[in-house]
Amino acid sequence: xxxxxxxxVRRWLPExxxxxxxxxxxxxxxxxxxxxxxxxxxxxxxxFGLGFDLLFGRAGLLSFGQAAFYGTGGFVTAYLxxxxxxxxxxxxxxxxxxxxxAFSVIVGxxxxxxxxxxxxxxTLAFGELSYFLENSPLAAWTGGENGLPGVPAxxxxxxxxDYPFAGSWPSYQLVAGFFFIxxxxxxxxxxxxxxxxxxxxxxxxxRTAALGHDVAGYKLAVFVLAAAFAGCAGALLGIFQxxxxxxxxxxxxxxxxxxxxxxxxxxxxxxxxxxAAVWLSLRDVLQQVPAIGSLWEFILGAVFVLLVxxxxxxxxxxxxxxxxxLWRSPGVLAAVSMADNVAAAEPLLAxxxxxxxxxxxxAGYALEAKDVSKSYGGIHAVDGVSLALPEGxxxxxxxxxxxxxxxxxxxLKREETVDSGRILLHGIDITAAxxxxxxxxxxxxxxxxxxxxxxxxxxxxxxxxxxxRERGRLRLDVFRSAEGFAQxxxxxxxxxxxxxxxxxxxxxVNTLPYGEKRRLELGLALASRPSVLLLDEPLxxxxxxxREDIKxxxxxxRKGRTILLVEHDMDAVFELAERITVLHEGSKLAEGTPxxxxxxxxxxxxxxGGMAA
Amino acid sequence: MPTLAQFLSQAFNGIALGSLxxxxxSGLSIxxxxxxxxxxxxxxxxxxxxxxxxxxxxxxxxxxxxxxxxAVVLLLVGLGTERGLIRFYYARPKEDQIxxxxxxxxxxxxxxxxxxxxxxxxxPLPSWGQGIVNLGVFIYPLYRVEVxxxxxxxxxxxxxxxxxTRIGLVVRAGIEDPLMVExxxxxxxxxxxxxxxxxxxxxxxxxxxxxPLAAVIPNMGEPFLVECFVVVVIGGLGSFPGAVVGxxxxxxxxxxxxxxxxxxAQAAIYAxxxxxxxxRPRGLFGTMGRA
Numbered sequence: 001x002x003x004x005x006x007x008x009v010r011r012w013l014p015e016x017x018x019x020x021x022x023x024x025x026x027x028x029x030x031x032x033x034x035x036x037x038x039x040x041x042x043x044x045x046x047x048f049g050l051g052f053d054l055l056f057g058r059a060g061l062l063s064f065g066q067a068a069f070y071g072t073g074g075f076v077t078a079y080l081x082x083x084x085x086x087x088x089x090x091x092x093x094x095x096x097x098x099x100x101x102a103f104s105v106i107v108g109x110x111x112x113x114x115x116x117x118x119x120x121x122x123t124l125a126f127g128e129l130s131y132f133l134e135n136s137p138l139a140a141w142t143g144g145e146n147g148l149p150g151v152p153a154x155x156x157x158x159x160x161x162d163y164p165f166a167g168s169w170p171s172y173q174l175v176a177g178f179f180f181i182x183x184x185x186x187x188x189x190x191x192x193x194x195x196x197x198x199x200x201x202x203x204x205x206x207r208t209a210a211l212g213h214d215v216a217g218y219k220l221a222v223f224v225l226a227a228a229f230a231g232c233a234g235a236l237l238g239i240f241q242x243x244x245x246x247x248x249x250x251x252x253x254x255x256x257x258x259x260x261x262x263x264x265x266x267x268x269x270x271x272x273x274x275x276a277a278v279w280l281s282l283r284d285v286l287q288q289v290p291a292i293g294s295l296w297e298f299i300l301g302a303v304f305v306l307l308v309x310x311x312x313x314x315x316x317x318x319x320x321x322x323x324x325x326l327w328r329s330p331g332v333l334a335a336v337s338m339a340d341n342v343a344a345a346e347p348l349l350a351x352x353x354x355x356x357x358x359x360x361x362x363a364g365y366a367l368e369a370k371d372v373s374k375s376y377g378g379i380h381a382v383d384g385v386s387l388a389l390p391e392g393x394x395x396x397x398x399x400x401x402x403x404x405x406x407x408x409x410x411x412l413k414r415e416e417t418v419d420s421g422r423i424l425l426h427g428i429d430i431t432a433a434x435x436x437x438x439x440x441x442x443x444x445x446x447x448x449x450x451x452x453x454x455x456x457x458x459x460x461x462x463x464x465x466x467x468x469r470e471r472g473r474l475r476l477d478v479f480r481s482a483e484g485f486a487q488x489x490x491x492x493x494x495x496x497x498x499x500x501x502x503x504x505x506x507x508x509v510n511t512l513p514y515g516e517k518r519r520l521e522l523g524l525a526l527a528s529r530p531s532v533l534l535l536d537e538p539l540x541x542x543x544x545x546x547r548e549d550i551k552x553x554x555x556x557x558r559k560g561r562t563i564l565l566v567e568h569d570m571d572a573v574f575e576l577a578e579r580i581t582v583l584h585e586g587s588k589l590a591e592g593t594p595x596x597x598x599x600x601x602x603x604x605x606x607x608x609g610g611m612a613a
Numbered sequence: 614m615p616t617l618a619q620f621l622s623q624a625f626n627g628i629a630l631g632s633l634x635x636x637x638x639s640g641l642s643i644x645x646x647x648x649x650x651x652x653x654x655x656x657x658x659x660x661x662x663x664x665x666x667x668x669x670x671x672x673x674x675x676x677x678x679x680x681x682x683x684a685v686v687l688l689l690v691g692l693g694t695e696r697g698l699i700r701f702y703y704a705r706p707k708e709d710q711i712x713x714x715x716x717x718x719x720x721x722x723x724x725x726x727x728x729x730x731x732x733x734x735x736x737p738l739p740s741w742g743q744g745i746v747n748l749g750v751f752i753y754p755l756y757r758v759e760v761x762x763x764x765x766x767x768x769x770x771x772x773x774x775x776x777x778t779r780i781g782l783v784v785r786a787g788i789e790d791p792l793m794v795e796x797x798x799x800x801x802x803x804x805x806x807x808x809x810x811x812x813x814x815x816x817x818x819x820x821x822x823x824x825p826l827a828a829v830i831p832n833m834g835e836p837f838l839v840e841c842f843v844v845v846v847i848g849g850l851g852s853f854p855g856a857v858v859g860x861x862x863x864x865x866x867x868x869x870x871x872x873x874x875x876x877x878a879q880a881a882i883y884a885x886x887x888x889x890x891x892x893r894p895r896g897l898f899g900t901m902g903r904a
Contacts, residue, residue, distance in 0.1 A: 062708045117707050121845065309701065
């Protein structure tokens, strides 16, 4: 009962605090400046920032072109109202937001083809493009450098009376209402599976894709969502000022949004509003000081550089970190409440039952590679290799360094395209599938070098893997809690138990020792309940006793699934594998039972050739 | 329809503007390619060079002195920035590097605004650049012809530095694989410092050459920064030939579109960028793999 109560408080406390701030703070601003307008302005930036924080703070996508959508939302709304095309302000706002999102689909489609630095440059370029379009070719509609004056305020009808949101306080009520709705929505998204996937994309996009999530799709979704927030904020700006200014499209607008978000704290949702409060208040204050008035932007620039250098989590992020150090209770509660599920979860660790198709039944093989080749330049990394794994078998690939083992696994897991040949999973051709689809089909892989989500807890790491097959490649279930899938939670707890990670399930991964990380790496591959598991050197870098643990784990986790193991530890290979394939210079040298392989003179030659002489 | 003379004249403008863009963008591009840092303060560094020219040419008619002054200013700013700021950011996410150089750019622009004021101020042409020249079918300002010559010489020098010297070899190897260069025993940190400074100086020298063509104003670097991004996206990351070809392409698109409809000049370069992104996302001369 108390646990449930505490969880409710934890879920809704930020919303309650936000309401309190939205009620109390305007009076403080009114008392201080004689008007609530500055606070209204801060909240418009705050709405703009809610979307940007999902994009940058969550998914790690640094866009320098958000002004494009802010301006589009604002100008479309303003044009519809000032030209008399629409009389209903609410409807005009909705059209403005739709226009901004439509524009963002095009920009996102292009900009999201690249990441990091390129993404920043391309979004900035599209921001500038929209600025020039507004200024010249579209000037007949947008007023060019003059903007659009005379944007009306919306009206609601309460019991026969009209209440227009015009003037300082009514405008504040309008903007505060939108801010609150936006904040609640953004919180839902952060706590949903979508929010978890976005965090995964920020920390390790390749692994997120390998865990069955459609990374490109989620990126586009959050980009469009951020544009919707931007469009809404732009529309509110025009309504609040009764004037839509052309500098909404300015590069400086995008830049100011970035600065405010980083100052306030990226990834905190409320951060951009706090940053806006700092920026706009300091500007007003500094401009009053005679000696430094004209230096205000220099000072704010310097403050920004110092913040990025020494306080990268921003004002809210830093306060939150200090606060959580003083007042910690989470984690343990969740672990206890899940514990009772574990006993019943044993069958969860077995592979998901296959949907039997005629092809699958006919094949009899879980995984089949037919004459697969891949070359880089002139080097034949994998040269016509065929392999067939019967269902439930444990097969190993060995070979000297550079034999093509890891490349072959990457081809099987669809991380790279084959030059020729076919790959069949349970008789179904997956040669053209991508890495995400392969995971969805029940083919997963653990990596030679750990590919984890370092800033998430062990539990959240496993959850990210387990959610993909429960939810499919792409689903925008933003009103569900990421922790609300009973089946997934039971699987996560059972996996943590099986991997010996139950004790540290609520610790952040980058605080764990290497052995634990290695087990979690294996756990991520298992979280989809795969029917076929590829293990790329699972014992790499482990101590002898840890190796024993992993070997035990591999045996206990078979439960009828098919395993393909690449490993340099020959003792482990000969102990675990039922059949062994030897690769040498990209081709298959030999295949057979461990006994046959150890007696094969060609294998001895390949391994010992250089040294025996 | 424009006459042949108008067309050729604009095409010449395109080369003059494009070669300047090529010079600025090649500085941006080698920093990006070698250090992996996108220098958002690059536009501000271009502006610093232009203000150095404004100060010098306002007092004495010596273009050489203006070039030297800008070189010294950017040498100090470049070195100071790399040693005092950027080097602490090599291990941090790319996004942090963008943010900090963005903040630095604001500081440089605002500092100049504080010292010289926010108004646009003219810069005199050097005495040998005044007048016009008859190029057969059309008449053209002398200085612009000279700009093409000066910038070509500078780009050639840049090319020789990158492709014909030891340091250039190390820089190009660093663009391919910084880790390997370090493993092979080259002092990568010192190379980073040199590359950043050279890149900053390229922007500053371009600023000197540009200043007499227009006027100086503190935020003059911003459009050049954005156009350089377009050049780098079109030409390819870290590629010197890409920066040169991309610069000329962007310069020509800007000039020739202006001939037909000035309102679409800017839009046209973004259309070209979009086309490259769709057809060849790595850029004309870029290699895949580095993002």
